[in-house]
Amino acid sequence: MIHIDLRSREPIYEQLVNNIKELIFSGILQSDEKLPSVRELASQLTINPNTIQKAYKELENLGYIYSARGRGNFVMPVDDKSGGENSVELLNKITELVKEANYVGISKKFIIKIIDDVYRKNIDKGGIE
Amino acid sequence: MIHIDLRSREPIYEQLVNNIKELIFSGILQSDEKLPSVRELASQLTINPNTIQKAYKELENLGYIYSARGRGNFVMPVDDKSGGENSVELLNKITELVKEANYVGISKKFIIKIIDDVYRKNIDKGGIE
Amino acid sequence: MIHIDLRSREPIYEQLVNNIKELIFSGILQSDEKLPSVRELASQLTINPNTIQKAYKELENLGYIYSARGRGNFVMPVDDKSGGENSVELLNKITELVKEANYVGISKKFIIKIIDDVYRKNIDKGGIE
Amino acid sequence: MIHIDLRSREPIYEQLVNNIKELIFSGILQSDEKLPSVRELASQLTINPNTIQKAYKELENLGYIYSARGRGNFVMPVDDKSGGENSVELLNKITELVKEANYVGISKKFIIKIIDDVYRKNIDKGGIE
DNA sequence: GTGGTCTAGACCACC
DNA sequence: GTGGTCTAGACCACC
Numbered sequence: 001m002i003h004i005d006l007r008s009r010e011p012i013y014e015q016l017v018n019n020i021k022e023l024i025f026s027g028i029l030q031s032d033e034k035l036p037s038v039r040e041l042a043s044q045l046t047i048n049p050n051t052i053q054k055a056y057k058e059l060e061n062l063g064y065i066y067s068a069r070g071r072g073n074f075v076m077p078v079d080d081k082s083g084g085e086n087s088v089e090l091l092n093k094i095t096e097l098v099k100e101a102n103y104v105g106i107s108k109k110f111i112i113k114i115i116d117d118v119y120r121k122n123i124d125k126g127g128i129e
Numbered sequence: 130m131i132h133i134d135l136r137s138r139e140p141i142y143e144q145l146v147n148n149i150k151e152l153i154f155s156g157i158l159q160s161d162e163k164l165p166s167v168r169e170l171a172s173q174l175t176i177n178p179n180t181i182q183k184a185y186k187e188l189e190n191l192g193y194i195y196s197a198r199g200r201g202n203f204v205m206p207v208d209d210k211s212g213g214e215n216s217v218e219l220l221n222k223i224t225e226l227v228k229e230a231n232y233v234g235i236s237k238k239f240i241i242k243i244i245d246d247v248y249r250k251n252i253d254k255g256g257i258e
Numbered sequence: 259m260i261h262i263d264l265r266s267r268e269p270i271y272e273q274l275v276n277n278i279k280e281l282i283f284s285g286i287l288q289s290d291e292k293l294p295s296v297r298e299l300a301s302q303l304t305i306n307p308n309t310i311q312k313a314y315k316e317l318e319n320l321g322y323i324y325s326a327r328g329r330g331n332f333v334m335p336v337d338d339k340s341g342g343e344n345s346v347e348l349l350n351k352i353t354e355l356v357k358e359a360n361y362v363g364i365s366k367k368f369i370i371k372i373i374d375d376v377y378r379k380n381i382d383k384g385g386i387e
Numbered sequence: 388m389i390h391i392d393l394r395s396r397e398p399i400y401e402q403l404v405n406n407i408k409e410l411i412f413s414g415i416l417q418s419d420e421k422l423p424s425v426r427e428l429a430s431q432l433t434i435n436p437n438t439i440q441k442a443y444k445e446l447e448n449l450g451y452i453y454s455a456r457g458r459g460n461f462v463m464p465v466d467d468k469s470g471g472e473n474s475v476e477l478l479n480k481i482t483e484l485v486k487e488a489n490y491v492g493i494s495k496k497f498i499i500k501i502i503d504d505v506y507r508k509n510i511d512k513g514g515i516e
Numbered sequence: 517g518t519g520g521t522c523t524a525g526a527c528c529a530c531c
Numbered sequence: 532g533t534g535g536t537c538t539a540g541a542c543c544a545c546c
Contacts (some may be wrong), residue, residue, distance in 0.1 A: 069531080138454070142546090178544095345488075364474060437539090
């Protein structure tokens with residue numbers, strides 16, 4: 001489920017962080033579900049355990065998982081997700097990329113279609129309006 | 130017009146690249162317009178000229194500017210922009226961020242509004258559908 | 259009366275120790291009062307009995323409880339409390355935190371108010387001046 | 388200025404974090420002042436550079452310093468200090484410790500004296516009332 | 517020179 | 532078995 005590209009410029013631990021965020025956002029990893037143990041994932045991906053540890057620590061700092069010594073790492077339930085990346089920051093990033101999309105000639109219609117697809121698959125959770 | 134934050138995690142040269150991309154996307158810098166010279170910008174921002182040079186080189190590789198030896202650096206006209214960042218990659222980035230927005234509870238309506246704003250301000254350039 | 263958060267960074271046994279210290283400080287658990295048995299508390303909190311045992315052992319070392327083989331664990335009377343955590347260490351911790359409070363802009367008045375509240379509720383026991 | 392006890396139960400990196408926080412709170416390290424480089428501090432304390440790096444990273448996460456690749460680590464100015472440890476959390480910690488102080492027989496007068504000392508030395512910065 | 521990433525491998529703390 | 536800390540040492544990215 002997790003794919004690491006050793007040749008990528010993106011650090012391995014960051015690829016891990018993004019991969020796991022993806023699994024959480026798409027609902028493949030559910031609230032309070034246990035992640036593979038540090039050693040297990042390390043041997044499975046043939047990556048050093050320290051690197052996995054670093055990725056898990058980062059995910060914890062971002063508020064996506066919590067870690068329990070002696071038990072494992074688990075997905076942080078959505079409602080408890082605090083201290084995570086700021087929504088404002090997230091919206092700024094989206095705005096920047098949409099500006100760029102417009103500049104390089106991608107139509108508004110096309111962008112809207114992407115939004116439709118994402119919210120159809122994962123069901124709109126409502127919230128901030 | 131360009132603002133560098135020395136405290137940011139983002140490398141200075143990367144901040145420069147993004148700042149200038151922003152100026153181009155928003156139309157403040159027009160096609161074939163001349164950018165400030167490396168030395169000029171360096172002294173103006175009190176930043177090492179090597180860092181400016183690196184940013185310009187990066188912008189050239191991305192297809193946003195071209196450099197004319199002995200004359201300076203200029204904004205690449207839109208239609209000529211080739212070898213620039215891949216549209217597919219850009220759309221993937223947007224998709225990822227929209228998934229995250231949905232996950233953290235930002236409504237579809239809200240995202241659509243952002244898209245509307247961007248395309249209204251900069252005028253929809255049509256293109257890829 | 260005892261609440262354990264499995265998601266907390268704080269080890270479970272340490273949460274237990276702090277919870278019980280709290281109950282003692284606030285007078286809910288009185289001198290020589292019997293604590294729940296290891297097994298009882300374990301099943302009540304659905305936590306491994308070894309973990310409860312470890313917390314009780316720690317409380318004993320800190321001088322807050324004593325154990326009577328075959329009878330159970332009991333709250334150590336205040337005057338007998340010896341070998342407990344050092345007062346100097348405690349005062350050092352408080353000093354550090356107050357320095358930080360000042361640094362982040364919390365006013366002296368506000369801190370004094372907290373002290374007032376604590377000593378009003380629990381009645382000032384006098385002692386070290 | 389920094390003193391590490393290798394025999395302590397407290398992890399080295401955490402001792403470093405606390406030591407440096409102390410230096411910042413007491414004003415010995417000023418806003419935007421450069422910290423010793425990772426390697427420099429490592430060789431000075433005969434500690435592995437990775438451990439220093441970890442401490443600096445933690446201080447960055449807590450909002451006390453910022454890091455600039457190729458230039459060094461610097462003290463975060465107070466007004467910008469955001470995402471740092473929560474004031475509420477800090478006040479809770481203080482309350483708990485004061486309760487304990489009362490329980491072990493330390494007088495209110497004595498605690499107030501400590502507060503006085505801290506706010507006299509560092510000058511009351513006012514703020515939250 | 518400065519911070520950042522990664523591996524290999526040891527050892528500790530918690531459950 | 533599980534996460535967490537630490538060392539030794541290599542190599543990369545930025546300024």
